[in-house]
Amino acid sequence: MDRPKPNARKRLLANKLRRLREDAGLTQVEAGEPMRFNKNKMSRIELGHLPDYNGFLALLDRYGVIVSDYDEWISQYDRAWEKGWWHGYGLNDLGYVPLEADADEVRTYQLGLIPGLLQTEPWMRAAFGGTRDPMSGRRLENAVAVRRRRQTRLTDDPPLLLHAIIDESALRRADLLPNEQCAQLEHIIERAQLPNVTVQVVPFHHGLHNGRDGSFTILSYPRLAEPDIAYVEHGFGSLQFEKSKDVNAARLIFRHLADLALDEPDSIALIRRVIAET
Incomplete structure (x- = not known):
């Protein structure tokens, strides 16, 4: 066994x-x-x-x-x-949440979704309800509560460092009512004002690039003096990469996407244009 x-x-x-x-x-x-x-x-x-x-x-x-x-x-x-705080919501010690709980820095690239740390509650509920196995009832409420608690790390002391690169397609998804979608985009702009949060957008006009292969996250642990971990979630599970060659590959792709993306002021300007068009 x-x-x-x-x-x-x-x-x-x-x-x-x-x-x-x-x-x-x-x-x-x-x-x-x-x-x-x-x-x-x-x-x-x-x-x-x-x-x-x-x-x-x-x-x-x-x-x-x-x-x-x-x-x-x-x-x-x-x-x-x-037992971590997540046990109270029915989660075990495996998966992404415990990895993030001990991390000091998160670098994430998202192709089709707003990063969880930047989601408003209506977006969370739409995302959890739109899966192959839609959440409802207590399971849904627990999932929302876990995500909201994760987000408090952005304003805790010391705060979690977040560098989020978002594909423009994630900003333009019609998963919410127009007013809810605008509120979600405004929330991203608001979070980007925090000194520990960096937001960049990869615009449509770049066409095909390495990020088209899918979303991924790199977690760093400088206070624990531990090596980075790369994390990939997919439709039927997730993968954690701890070998240095795999994590280095993830870092290279993230740096490439950061160079490809608009800088933060131009990214915020693009988000504001999407709001005006919604």
């Missing part, structure tokens, strides 16, 4: 344990020998299947972490086992 995939916090802590082992110059077999952790167990630990508390402390000792530094490591260990 397959083990459930560890949540983002466990995987991030596991990556730190792996780096501690490597810095200590130990193989997995050498590191686990005093605790009688075999190579398979050590491999699982470094994939995010953390050991019990005593095993965790034993690893810190094995890697030469001094006792006076334990408090920070124990705090990270406790956090890795905590």
Whole structure:
């Protein structure tokens, strides 16, 4: 039976344990020998299947972490086992929300939708109701509540950094009543005034480009000193990319799209023209 995939916090802590082992110059077999952790167990630990508390402390000792530094490591260990706020809305520790919750910066390109962090509630409801499995009732209300809570990160202290590149087609979708659509576009302009938010638009006249392959998001974790993660959501699931070559490819495409897109003042001017035409 397959083990459930560890949540983002466990995987991030596991990556730190792996780096501690490597810095200590130990193989997995050498590191686990005093605790009688075999190579398979050590491999699982470094994939995010953390050991019990005593095993965790034993690893810190094995890697030469001094006792006076334990408090920070124990705090990270406790956090890795905590249930995030999203559990209260029926979500588990997998998927996008837990990844974003620990991120300090989000770079996202959206081909056909307004980014979730910039959506108004009418847009959210239209998006959740327009899927193959339309949401309704409590499920819909929970989904809206989760998205609204995610958006508070833009004004929290410290605020989440957001760089959103939006294809012009997403601005012109007729999914809402005209007044609701205008309110959505005005909301994007308002959010773009925040110092931590950058909005760019890729206009129609660029024709075919790399962004036509689909939307994607890059999440960064400088406070945790962890590598970036690239995330792609598609019609029947999602993919997370953590290997450096994959994330670097995502960064290159994002930079290409940022160069291709209008700068922020011209992007806001285009959004205002769309409002006037709605």
